[in-house]
Amino acid sequence: MVLVQRGLSALKLEFYMTQLTMSAYYTLVALGLCLLMGYAGQVSMGQGGFFAIGGYSAAVLATTGFASWASLPAAILITGLVALVIGIPVLRLRGHYLAMATLAFGIIVLRVLLGTNVFGGADGLSDIPAFRLFAGLAITGKKALRVQNYYIAWGLVCAGLLTAINLVHSRVGRALRAIHGNEDAAAAMGVDVARFKLATFILSALYAGVGGACLAFFNGGIGPGEAGVMKSVRYVALVAAGGMGSLWGTLAVSTALTFLSLRGAFGVYDDAVFGAILVGIMLCAPQGIFSLLARRDGRGSPR
């Protein structure tokens, strides 16, 4: 997997790396959502909100003189806390109500960002300094450090992927799938449903928050559009298309589609494409696009 990435970077198409790096951070969000939707079976239309919280926290902290190295971890912490606070009441809901509640959350984040001057209103924040890691590594968009950042981003994605895979194959993963199958039955079996749902919710929010914070550093700025409904919907579309129960599928689809979208390949039909994907996938291939390729679907998938 990682070998594939290294091979690609050897091609002289330098600028693609920048866009692949951005795709990596968006893919991180999708992975987190895959865990939540595919394995725990909880729908969240508000991942854009967490992405934005992570990004804006990092941005505000970094531009107001907070100790530079601490702004990223602090942003992640803040995202996690918000997820905790929101998750406790909201995860008691199911189905449509959960979807709407998370959607409402995302929109509230958007409105607060738009309406508050500290967050730069409709134009967002700019001129975020680079995030220095150690030994000269930094998350930044500068051309010279492009290759480095490419590896950092994809390294994070790999780390996220491995964490998720381990989780899925552990006792926790089995508990999650039990919950997804039937919450009441799982509860009867002794699974602490509420705790697992909350934990997964927070975890997926953290994935989104990390993606947001890192992208804010990489881009040197962030805008309120990241909390928008269309972004949250996109993440759902990516996970659905990749197969809700499939981390690899989500990774592939998310990388490919996000990259194409960033390159402007869809032109003015950008949003329409994702809408079409949502409808098409749900009608024809609810297990994700790869289920159409495989004769039998071997991975544990939701109904």
Added chain:
Amino acid sequence: MQATQLLQYLLAGIATGSVYAVVAIGFTVVYNATGIINFAQGEFLMLGGMIAISLAPMMPLPAAIAVAVLATGAAGVLLQIVFLSWLKNPAVLRMIIITIGLSILVREAGLHIWDEKVHALPFFSGDETSSLPVLGARISPQVLWVLFISAVMVIGLTLFFRSTLLGKAMRACASNPTAARLCGIRASTVVTLSFFLAAAMGALAGCAVSPLTQTQYDMGSSLAVKGFTCAVLGGLGSVPAAVAAGLVVGVLETASVSVLPLAYKDVVALGILLLILVLRPQGLFARTSAAPARPGG
């Protein structure tokens, strides 16, 4: 705050609220017949408005509106038949995603069929500067039209459900689908009809409100969220409750301008939604303590 200021907020709030109420009714009708929350509900207002605007130069205004209403109703039916009817007992998650996807597609179709510009129907009476005095406050006559049309729709719908055979059949399907089928009521007819009603009413409301708030291809999504808020507030079960909820939310939202920074106006409706979902998902007016049980919900 002076009395006239208060009255001004009230009137503006009722006007906005009645639009939310119509959207909420659309959600309620479809939900009762099918168990589906149709996220595309907001788009019907956009479609109705846009179609009427395109037709208005060619025919008298009432005719344009009538055609727009029928056409949007047909579109709603089309949506249901093409995308939703052949799914056998789908998972809730799948339905949610499909209707969200549909709302995006309708919106983008609106963008490409018309354009991204803002359009508006002509005022039904008077023009954009007309102003009627009402107990010290002043409003546009169009506001009265919106209230009137919404009231007619609500009354008409209530009568329909109560008195006509078809309406009673719909209610039967909502409360007990199996028994209804046993009585010979065809579920598919009811479903199609519910979509037609929701779409047509949405379109009419969209036309009524177009001179005031203007029509744009992306007006559907925020209306859908607010309409849903009102539907949930009213308990997703009854039309009058949805109307009451709509008016309440509309007034609260408009009046919030006097205490909150204007930028947070939309947060009011959203905050209400979250509170209701978390505290009392069955809505303010329902009697039972659990969320309504629906197949697959």
Added chain:
Amino acid sequence: MSRKKLVLCLGLSAILTASGFAADTGAIRIGAIFAITGPAANLGLPESRTLQMLVDDANAAGGIAGKKIELSMKDSQGNAEKALSFAKQLVEEQEVLAIIGPSTTGESMKLKGYCDENQTILISCAAAESIVNPVARWVFKTPQMDSFAAQMIFTTMKKQGISRIGVVVSNTGFGQGGKAQLEKLAPANGIDLAITEVYESTATDLTGVLTKIKAQNVQAVVNWSVEPAQSLVPKNMKQMGFEVPLFQSHGFGNINYVKMAGKAAEGIVFPAGRLLVADALPAGHPQKQVLSAYKKEYETMFKEDVSTFGGHAYDSFLLLTEAVKRAGSVDRGKVRDAIEGLKGVAGTAGIFNFSPTDHNGLTIDAFEMLTVKNGEFAVYRK
């Protein structure tokens, strides 16, 4: 899993190899980022049309200094992150000489630091003063300053004896910029800003906030936005019987806004470039030729009225081509220096005079106070 890995590899390779990179054909590569669709489309669409029209004209006439122009136009939809992403693509991948646009202040501010750092010329079509103040070596703009617009409004108000006003602005960079300028210049002009409110750019009804303003007994209202809300404010005001003069910003310069507001638009006063009243200019006016020619070509080709926004794109291209001719090369540094040296260039927005400290080139004379009479723009005479 191996099948999926295979698909992933194939997919990514296909994507990467499918797009080639810009071959060096000796042409002049120019990038453009406009909000062609989306909320700012009233700005971006005329801008994109104008630029395309001008580039086609130039190429038909043999290009600039004998070189053809390759235009790469991107639709940012008014979204600042998209704009930045496209900018990176234009600069790093296609290595353009200059970027024209973006359409809005928010997007321009995002691109300012980036273009300056990567030494690519940016000629923005957005209005806020903050784009060129503080000056960034590589960043220029063609619309008039919002500070001048505010001053024009205050000057007119003083003549009318207005001293107490209410201000509503949209929550975009343009609106906020305008608010800042109004607040800054009010004291010196003896104007009291009794109340200032910021509204959502997507608002569909402003009666609530206008009610709040009316309660403050103001003598006039100023609205500062570029959204369709510009048409809402006059309508709402008339409908609630709020009969005070309404001033708008120079974002009102598209006849669509007047049409949307219908009769409610009568009597609105706002500062704008002379493009909108080109026909009324005397024959000897330095801008007359440019304005009339542009107006005629645009209106014939696109069957719609000119707007000041298209004019900004026109000016951007004009300045760029003038600079290239003057520099005699397409080296970025030389062209940049040439822009700074441009003097007396007559554009649609006014007469441009650049310098190392002035990257906008326009003075307050670029503005004319206009009003709406019988559904048309007319010069405001008091």
